[in-house]
Amino acid sequence: MAAISSVPDRLTAPADDFVAGEGILRRQSLRESAARTYARSLPVVPVRARGMTVEGADGRRYLDCLSGAGTLALGHNHPVVLEAIRAVLDSEAPLHVLDLATPVKDAFTTALFETLPPELADHGRVQFCGPAGTDAVEAAIKLVRNATGRGGLLAFTGAYHGMTAAALAATGDTAARATVGEADARVTRLPYPYDYRCPFGTGGDRGAELSARWTASVLDDPKGGVQPPAGMLLEVVQGEGGVIPAPEAWLRRMREITTRRGIPLIVDEVQTGVGRTGTFWAVEQSGIVPDVMVLSKAIGGSLPLAVIVYREELDTWRPGAHAGTFRGNQLAMAAGTATLRYVREHGLDLRAAALGARMLARLRGLAAHHRCIGDVRGRGLMIGVELVDTEAEPDDYGSLPAAPRLAAAVQQEALSRGLIIELGGRHSSVVRLLPPLTITDEQAEAVLDRLADSIAAAERATTTGGSGTTGGSGVPGGSGAPVGPGASGVPAGSGAVEERA
Numbered sequence: 001m002a003a004i005s006s007v008p009d010r011l012t013a014p015a016d017d018f019v020a021g022e023g024i025l026r027r028q029s030l031r032e033s034a035a036r037t038y039a040r041s042l043p044v045v046p047v048r049a050r051g052m053t054v055e056g057a058d059g060r061r062y063l064d065c066l067s068g069a070g071t072l073a074l075g076h077n078h079p080v081v082l083e084a085i086r087a088v089l090d091s092e093a094p095l096h097v098l099d100l101a102t103p104v105k106d107a108f109t110t111a112l113f114e115t116l117p118p119e120l121a122d123h124g125r126v127q128f129c130g131p132a133g134t135d136a137v138e139a140a141i142k143l144v145r146n147a148t149g150r151g152g153l154l155a156f157t158g159a160y161h162g163m164t165a166a167a168l169a170a171t172g173d174t175a176a177r178a179t180v181g182e183a184d185a186r187v188t189r190l191p192y193p194y195d196y197r198c199p200f201g202t203g204g205d206r207g208a209e210l211s212a213r214w215t216a217s218v219l220d221d222p223k224g225g226v227q228p229p230a231g232m233l234l235e236v237v238q239g240e241g242g243v244i245p246a247p248e249a250w251l252r253r254m255r256e257i258t259t260r261r262g263i264p265l266i267v268d269e270v271q272t273g274v275g276r277t278g279t280f281w282a283v284e285q286s287g288i289v290p291d292v293m294v295l296s297k298a299i300g301g302s303l304p305l306a307v308i309v310y311r312e313e314l315d316t317w318r319p320g321a322h323a324g325t326f327r328g329n330q331l332a333m334a335a336g337t338a339t340l341r342y343v344r345e346h347g348l349d350l351r352a353a354a355l356g357a358r359m360l361a362r363l364r365g366l367a368a369h370h371r372c373i374g375d376v377r378g379r380g381l382m383i384g385v386e387l388v389d390t391e392a393e394p395d396d397y398g399s400l401p402a403a404p405r406l407a408a409a410v411q412q413e414a415l416s417r418g419l420i421i422e423l424g425g426r427h428s429s430v431v432r433l434l435p436p437l438t439i440t441d442e443q444a445e446a447v448l449d450r451l452a453d454s455i456a457a458a459e460r461a462t463t464t465g466g467s468g469t470t471g472g473s474g475v476p477g478g479s480g481a482p483v484g485p486g487a488s489g490v491p492a493g494s495g496a497v498e499e500r501a
């Protein structure tokens with residue numbers, strides 16, 4: 001990988017501390033914002049990466065199950081992505097074009113529409129948004145408010161939609177929302193069917209049905225206090241909320257409830273899209289077709305890109321109703337086109353379904369030997385392991401409280417074994433696996449071996465101290481674990497499953 005080896009820039013990293021990366025980490029903690037997240041619990045200084053292997057400045061290699069928060073469907077620096085980027089660079093095409101038409105954008109739009117449910121592909125519109133997922137969520141909310149003339153929004157417990165104003169108001173995380181003061185009164189919070197911690201204490205199909213009945217009844221009750229809303233916003237599998245898949249029957253009920261009442265349904269596929277959950281888009285599994293889909297992360301093939309696609313009847317906003325300077329990232333569109341095509345042509349969604357099912361089965365076997373594994377769940381290669389405090393009392397439904405300190409310990413143990421994992425969910429107690437869809441069987445086995453060892457080691461280390469139910473940063477990727485370089489990762493050359501970065 002000659003081209004990649006020049007990535008670490010010695011001009012920006014003084015030679016004396018470049019090798020270990022310790023100086024870089026030290027300067028980061030001195031100079032960067034207190035709001036930084038992943039950098040706190042993952043003291044790695046990545047200098048090279050390929051596939052699912054990341055190599056740190058200290059030469060250690062890691063299997064990366066964070067994948068840029070689910071962005072890297074094809075892993076790091078996939079040849080088709082690099083080739084697409086180089087082709088744009090070599091063509092001397094403008095790299096930044098606002099929302100002007102270009103051949104690169106035209107190709108991306110065609111590739112995207114080829115993946116969409118026919119109703120949206122044939123009768124849909126696309127709006128290119130600012131570069132992040134949260135920009136597209138803002139656009140979706142604005143679109144339906146504009147089209148319906150209403151202000152209210154239905155959103156769910158556990159939801160995560162981003163950090164800008166309207167997206168944050170729709171997010172369920174109270175700690176994250178506290179940073180902007182009062183909650184947006186126009187958001188009505190509804191119960192998401194979280195089977196393991198069912199808000200109705202029943203779980204299963206019954207819990208999901210009660211969640212649907214609650215939704216229908218607050219909308220229909222003339223004294224229920226909910227104005228007819230502009231839209232309903234949901235995730236098919238809540239990612240940051242703790243990898244919580246919604247039952248297909250519940251999704252169909254949400255579609256039926258919204259259709260009957262003339263409420264546009266917005267599905268946020270920012271994290272679930274591009275094969276991640278076992279179908280190209282997660283909505284396909286239930287057969288529902290949303291009125292608006294919010295897409296980002298993997299659609300840019302590792303570069304920033306965000307769009308909404310929606311039924312053309314909603315396209316009533318005026319020119320300039322939604323704008324933004326950085327909507328024309330040509331490199332991201334080229335990388336995105338290559339990624340969308342590769343995932344489709346190589347059936348990586350089906351691969352995610354099959355491999356994900358095998359990984360879930362093995363994790364469930366592991367749970368039988370560890371009481372601290374409260375729940376194992378997921379769809380495709382979006383997998384969550386909820387860790388619980390075995391020394392505490394179970395709740396009414398029999399679930400033990402969250403174990404944030406144990407989860408943070410598992411993350412650190414994993415890092416020391418050369419495995420990068422993310423934490424999420426309530427109290428940051430859910431270990432999340434988001435490997436690239438290109439992960440090999442051997443790598444999947446290695447991930448699970450390292451995770452099993454990490455859970456056993458963390459369990460031993462925390463049993464005496466108790467795992468506790470408080471703590472966690474409440475911010476995606478922020479486990480609140482201490483920062484500091486350590487002897488983690490697998491020394492380069494010793495790992496059989498890591499790609500040569």
Ligand SMILES: Cc1ncc(COP(=O)(O)O)c(C=O)c1O
Binds near residue numbers: 161163240271296
């Ligand atoms: C479902 C979902 N929606 C929206 C967002 C926000 O995306 P971004 O962080 O790019 O603003 C995220 C980020 O994790 C997400 O998971």
